[in-house]
Amino acid sequence: MTCENKKKQLPLALAGAVILSIFLIMAIFAPVLAPYDPHQRVGLPFSSPSGGHLLGTNDIGQDIFSELIYGSRLSLGLAVLTALVSTGFGALLGLVAGFLGKRVESVIMRCTDFMLVLPFLPLAILLAAMLGQGFFQLVLVISVISWAGTARIVRAQVLKVKAKGYIFNLQAIGAGPWYLLRKHIFREVLPLITYHTMLSASNAVLIEASLSFLGLGNPLLKSWGSILYYAQIRNAMLTDSWLWWVIPPGLSIAFLSAGFLLIGFYLEAYANPRVERGQIDA
Amino acid sequence: MLNVEGLSCYYPVADKEVTAVCNLSFDLGKNSMLGLIGESGSGKTTVAWALLGMLGDLGGHAHGQFTWKGTVYDFHSPAPWRHLRWREIAIVPQTAMNSFNPVYTIGHSLTEVLKWHVSALGANERSARAKEILARVELDPQLFYSYPHQLSGGMRQRAALAKALICNPKILILDEATTGLDVITEGNILKTVAGLKKELGMSLIIITHDLRLVENLCDDYVVLKDGFAQQPGSPYIKKLFSAMLQIGKKPKVADVRGVPILVAKNMSKSFRKPGTRKKFLAIDCVSVSLTPGSITGLVGASGSGKSTLVNTLFHMLRPDGGSISFQGKTISSDPSAIKGMQRQMGLVRQDPFDSLPPHEKVSAVVAEPLQIHSLSEGRQKDLKKVSQLLAEVGLEPEVYIDRFPHQLSGGQRQRVAIARALVTNPSVLVLDEPTSMLDATIKLEILQLIAQQAIEKRLAVLLVTHDLAAASLVCDHILVLHHGKSVASGSFEMLLQNSSSSYLRQLLLAATDLKGYWRHLDEVAPGCSGEGVGVMIPPAVSLSVAERISNL
Numbered sequence: 001m002t003c004e005n006k007k008k009q010l011p012l013a014l015a016g017a018v019i020l021s022i023f024l025i026m027a028i029f030a031p032v033l034a035p036y037d038p039h040q041r042v043g044l045p046f047s048s049p050s051g052g053h054l055l056g057t058n059d060i061g062q063d064i065f066s067e068l069i070y071g072s073r074l075s076l077g078l079a080v081l082t083a084l085v086s087t088g089f090g091a092l093l094g095l096v097a098g099f100l101g102k103r104v105e106s107v108i109m110r111c112t113d114f115m116l117v118l119p120f121l122p123l124a125i126l127l128a129a130m131l132g133q134g135f136f137q138l139v140l141v142i143s144v145i146s147w148a149g150t151a152r153i154v155r156a157q158v159l160k161v162k163a164k165g166y167i168f169n170l171q172a173i174g175a176g177p178w179y180l181l182r183k184h185i186f187r188e189v190l191p192l193i194t195y196h197t198m199l200s201a202s203n204a205v206l207i208e209a210s211l212s213f214l215g216l217g218n219p220l221l222k223s224w225g226s227i228l229y230y231a232q233i234r235n236a237m238l239t240d241s242w243l244w245w246v247i248p249p250g251l252s253i254a255f256l257s258a259g260f261l262l263i264g265f266y267l268e269a270y271a272n273p274r275v276e277r278g279q280i281d282a
Numbered sequence: 283m284l285n286v287e288g289l290s291c292y293y294p295v296a297d298k299e300v301t302a303v304c305n306l307s308f309d310l311g312k313n314s315m316l317g318l319i320g321e322s323g324s325g326k327t328t329v330a331w332a333l334l335g336m337l338g339d340l341g342g343h344a345h346g347q348f349t350w351k352g353t354v355y356d357f358h359s360p361a362p363w364r365h366l367r368w369r370e371i372a373i374v375p376q377t378a379m380n381s382f383n384p385v386y387t388i389g390h391s392l393t394e395v396l397k398w399h400v401s402a403l404g405a406n407e408r409s410a411r412a413k414e415i416l417a418r419v420e421l422d423p424q425l426f427y428s429y430p431h432q433l434s435g436g437m438r439q440r441a442a443l444a445k446a447l448i449c450n451p452k453i454l455i456l457d458e459a460t461t462g463l464d465v466i467t468e469g470n471i472l473k474t475v476a477g478l479k480k481e482l483g484m485s486l487i488i489i490t491h492d493l494r495l496v497e498n499l500c501d502d503y504v505v506l507k508d509g510f511a512q513q514p515g516s517p518y519i520k521k522l523f524s525a526m527l528q529i530g531k532k533p534k535v536a537d538v539r540g541v542p543i544l545v546a547k548n549m550s551k552s553f554r555k556p557g558t559r560k561k562f563l564a565i566d567c568v569s570v571s572l573t574p575g576s577i578t579g580l581v582g583a584s585g586s587g588k589s590t591l592v593n594t595l596f597h598m599l600r601p602d603g604g605s606i607s608f609q610g611k612t613i614s615s616d617p618s619a620i621k622g623m624q625r626q627m628g629l630v631r632q633d634p635f636d637s638l639p640p641h642e643k644v645s646a647v648v649a650e651p652l653q654i655h656s657l658s659e660g661r662q663k664d665l666k667k668v669s670q671l672l673a674e675v676g677l678e679p680e681v682y683i684d685r686f687p688h689q690l691s692g693g694q695r696q697r698v699a700i701a702r703a704l705v706t707n708p709s710v711l712v713l714d715e716p717t718s719m720l721d722a723t724i725k726l727e728i729l730q731l732i733a734q735q736a737i738e739k740r741l742a743v744l745l746v747t748h749d750l751a752a753a754s755l756v757c758d759h760i761l762v763l764h765h766g767k768s769v770a771s772g773s774f775e776m777l778l779q780n781s782s783s784s785y786l787r788q789l790l791l792a793a794t795d796l797k798g799y800w801r802h803l804d805e806v807a808p809g810c811s812g813e814g815v816g817v818m819i820p821p822a823v824s825l826s827v828a829e830r831i832s833n834l
Contacts, residue, residue, distance in 0.1 A: 165631055168598070170654065172598050173596075173628070173629055173703075188640075
């Protein structure tokens, strides 16, 4: 990506930051912003939107607007934590594999290949069913299925950096492997890891929603996916209630995921090694 | 034959138009060779692409006129480019050896050109023509069926030449076509080009920053600086030609021969040939000794084992045989002994664009060896030392210390690399092709700097190069490698007098007198020992160069 493209991406990245900020404020100040406790029955079941319930109520009379606000806590928290765990684990393995090479690399990369060829959703369903439905179990499930891509890309980047002339130079004058890894290779790979953290966060939002929608999330935890799950099993799509029961959580999922992606695309400009070149070879 | 009038080229850069070439005019006669000379960024390549009407594809545009076969065309109007390109004007572009699609055979790449430009030919005729042109550029026609990766750099360069010649163009542009090749391969390819020029009656435009080629080959030349053609006799042209490296005698400095600090004896290293079980010897019983205050040259063509020897000296490769002793002690495989030796050695490598960490400022880059060897005396003292070294290598510390490598030119980067190599006060400095990617004027400055540092700091310097002219100017002792074996050793004068090996003669000639080298090749059948052929060294030694070096 050239400098000009980077400039073009800036407004989009700012939009992403605004979206994330809105959801962050929603999550932090949920008790203040939400008019009701989302776990309490506060109205008649299947109420339409009104002054008392902005997005109506669900099948047991809980306020959907309050559910939506509290749902941002789980979605955002899970996205950030999963992104950190999965990218951290994948990046660590990628760094070790790329830098050490030989047998260690072969073992790590074969494990990575194995994870990449497993069908994603059945594996997620199986793991969710095996590990249980708590918040941390969800983090673990999503991390287990999404670290492999990061490991593969980080390893490729490490191989590229390792082959650079300056690394060879430093090795020749006595720099040790730990020094090179810490001081140079990690620094060169860091923009890529940051970009992947954003992508992972975006994916985590979607995977959590998918799992909750399929009924594999914790029914007691309020998440946007679980709102959709109840809407679906109570046939919201057959009545007008999909307008306030399905669309708001659906849009929230889409916006949060897009927010992470937009920032990720901007960070990609830094991950791309050609970013600083804008000169013409005459 | 071709007349270019008022050619100006522009590129849009960040909402502005940058002028790459300004009001350039030249004539190219029939069967003549025109040299287009200039330093990096002077607009040489832009001229070539403008002549092919392809500047638009590179994001720029051109103004001016050119006359071709009596018809006047405008550069910015749609001239019959489709007809002109390749059939009339063809180009061997920069890094042409990498311009083949790796998934197609050489034959496919060649016949593809014919398919577009000479559509009347059938498939069999196209193949026959491609094989014929391969033979013309002195390649085995069977290479028609080979893939690019199966060819060596020189062979790929010849294949690129075949691709340019396949439609029998009237004008051939060689854009730095031999840059990066060693002098012998370069000499051989240029011999083929000169032969074909005569045979096919072509005219050539040679774009280069190597003045040696222009002096040896061209009938006329145009010198470009920042896009402007320089008038003959202008100070810039004089400076450019005075900076030209010619075989010269190294001026006598004080006799500094003493006890060698680093001695590598009978070093051998073999590698397995890719895809086979066979091994080949990259270096075979090579010995080298480095003495404080003197510069030893390690000269040889690509693949002669120069870099392998350097890597074994730095313990980056474990040699199969031989021993290294440093300051009188034999260095075993003990890591602390190796690290102690590495602390005493500085290294500067070929590619200035790849040898510095891109994410660190010059201050951190130069001070890094201090941290690696735990010699740092605190930030302030380190910075002071870095500033002092930058000043010594000719960079103003206050201007350059806070810059990133991408904000420096190639020559400045090489100076930073030299400062870094000197920061630990080493006793040995190894420079692996430090000037091969630099322009002529900068090349000379860097060589002067190396000579100056060697004398001032009593460094034992190993200068690895394929440029015999550079070695002859600064080295006290020269070791010539060929296919991993040491074929000659001694001072440059000794090499001239005792050039018993055919290879050494070829190397000397190719570096000095291209036409003489071709005559030598004509007289000596390949593989023959070349007896009876004298070495022809031009009597004119560049006095200005010798004087400047001696003024150090």
